[in-house]
Every structure is written in C-alpha cells, then in structure tokens.
Amino acid sequence: MKKLRLGVVGLGHRGRAMFKLSADFDCIEPAAACDILPRNWYEKQWLSDKPLAEMFPNAVFYEDYDKMLDEAGLDIVIVETGADIHAEFCSKALAKNINVLSDIPVVANLKEAELLWKAEQQSSAIFSTGANPNEQKFTVLLKEFWQKGLLGKPYYMEAEYIHWSLPKSSESIHLNENGDWRRLLIPVRYCTHSLGPLLTVLTEELRTVSCFGTGMHADDYAPGYKKDDMMCAQFQTDSGVVVRFLKNARCRAAIGHHNYRVFGTEGYMERIDRSPVHDPVIRYNSMKELDTSLKEISGEFMPPAYAHNKKATGHGGMDYALLDHFFQAVLNGQPAPISLKEGLCMTLPGIYAEESAKRGGEVIRMRYPWDEDWTTEIL
Secondary structure (H helix, E strand, C coil): CCCEEEEEECCCHHHHHHHHHHCCCCCEEEEEEECCCCHHHHCCCCCCCCCHHHHCCCCEEECCHHHHHHHCCCCEEEECCCCCCHHHHHHHHHHCCCEEEECCCCCCCHHHHHHHHHHHHHCCCCEEECCHHHHCHHHHHHHHHHHCCCCCCEEEEEEEECCCECCCCCCCHHHHCCCCHHHHCCHHHCCHHHHHHHHCCCCCCEEEEEEEECCCCCCCCCCCCCCCCEEEEEEEECCCCEEEEEEECCECCCCCCEEEEEEECCEEEEEEEECCCCEEEEEEEECCCCCCCCEEEECCCCCHHHCCCCCCCCCCCHHHHHHHHHHHHHHHCCCCCCCHHHHHHHHHHHHHHHHHHHCCCCCEECCCCCCCCCCCCCC
C-alpha cells in the first residue's frame, strides 16, 4: 500500500492529537510537524503520554512552515493552528499542490475566503474541511432520514453549542496553550459545529441573517475579556428555510454541548444532550411510516459505520472517521469528503452574524465567493 507522507502545522492540544491519530492508519507516514514553540515537540501532552519527538523519532520537526513545505516531501498537511489563522497556511500548501485538511472555521474574514477559494480552484490538490461534527451519528442518520424522504423538506432548524463555564473559568489551559483565539473569538463566529450538520440536508445556502448578543453579566471577567455571554443568530435561505443558532461564551448551568432540532414537511429529528450526566438522545418520527410516534435511540457521537472499530477514537470516533474519509479520497483521487464550499457555507454565516450584532440586529444579505455579486465588503 502506498504511504502518504503527512505533516501537521500547529502542535497545540488538537494538533498533537490529530498527528498521533493519523499514525494509526496503515496508509500514513507521519513525516513532519511544525510549531513556533519547540517545547511542543518535546513536552508531554498528558501525564500518561510520551512527547511527540519520542513517539515519532523518524519525523522531522520544524519551526518554519515554509521550510517544512519545501523540504518534507508531503502529500498531506493538516492545519491545526489557531482558528483565526487557518487560511494562509492552507493556501500555501495548496499552491504547492499538497492536499489539505483544515480545522474549522476555515477563514477569519471575507478577504481570506476569496484568497482560499482562488487557491483551491488553482490547485491540483484537494482541500477538505475538518468539520468532525459532520461525521457524528446524528448527522449520518439525519442525512439518511432526509435522503429516504422520511423528513421531507426541512423548513425550520435550530442548533445550540453551549460550553458550561463561569466568568473566571475560561476554556481550560490546554485548549489555550498556543494562543488566545478561544478567549477572543466572538461566540457566534464558532458556528461551524452547529451549522455543518444542518446544512447537509439543505440544497441552498443561508442568505440572510439577524443576530443579537446579550451583553456581559458579571463583574469578575478576565482582563481584556469582551464577549457577550450569549449570542443568537437567525438565518434564512432564499426559499424561506429558517435556521436558529445559539452560542455561549459563558453559561451558569451544567448543560450542553451540542443540541440540534430539524423540522421537515414529513418528519422530525433532534439530538438533545441531557446534561449534567451527558446522556445524549436522538428522537425522530415520520408521517411516512406506519408508526408516526416519536422514537428514541442513543445519541453518542460515534459514527455507526465505525461502532466496532477499536481504532475509532477522537471526539467519540468522529476524528477517526474524518481522517479515514479524507485519506481514502486522497489515495483514490476522489473529491474532498467535506468540500471547501461546504466549509465556507458553515463559516461565513458567523462572520456576517457578528456584523449584524454590531449593527443592533440589522438584517444582512450574505454572499459567497462563487456568487456573481461576491464582494469582500459586508454591505
């Protein structure tokens, strides 16, 4: 079997985890890793772990990303830098025809969206969006439910992404070790985990948005902290489908993380996390079945096709499925499992929503790089 030479840029918590998980695939040779902090090559991620340099003695570690692209002979780059700086790293790899798996959100602004779209169009490599929630059990079942006609046409959907955290307990240290992007990112901008699964059953883009924030409701926030406790955005497609999205910066109840509800003309499906015991459940029904009552099954993240695969780990198996589908696409010359277009459709709405909130909830028309009236300005 051909081995794909793989490199990763960004060796924070997730970058190290994805590099190690990639090594579980027979088709992958973990060849190189890059980070501006050399300590991330040699320090343990967890007490039970070994440092990356010890686990992968044949891999070359770089501080300079351009040098890694020039010297390491890579087939694949996984981009795990802070969420505010993905696009430039992706574009540089695509320019050298190196296949890219980028974590989400894929861009930080509209100019980056244009840059990355053009880079992908001009490259012979594939770009795949690292949206692991699109691999979860709920998303797989929702798409099957819709494809079988049991859902009908979706007309209203909603999703919530809530991390329980008190004002002084911002995201834990290991999530912030390589930068402040989690602390600084406006809540509604982190919409990809929620919109991605819902967009798999829509045949059109979200086109208008109105968003509001709640303001901050505590006196003891960390220095420099300026984010709404909650933000709620309401999107709509040109055909009238409404999508509501709620994201928190602070929450004073042990609830969450990911909830989804999908209303269709023929049926309904939801995933609810019954916190604080984290007992997720999926419920569904269809008017096209003899039994139209609401049915209930477990709602764990593990994708059904990987339920008996002992190697399927990482966010409940979603990361393994994400890597598997991407690696197979590269090996077999197939299209990206989650395309850049899909990635932008789940990323750009957050950018427009933030602007709407700044304008007091003003309804804003959203555009995408493939539109004839595309512009890098929010009009």
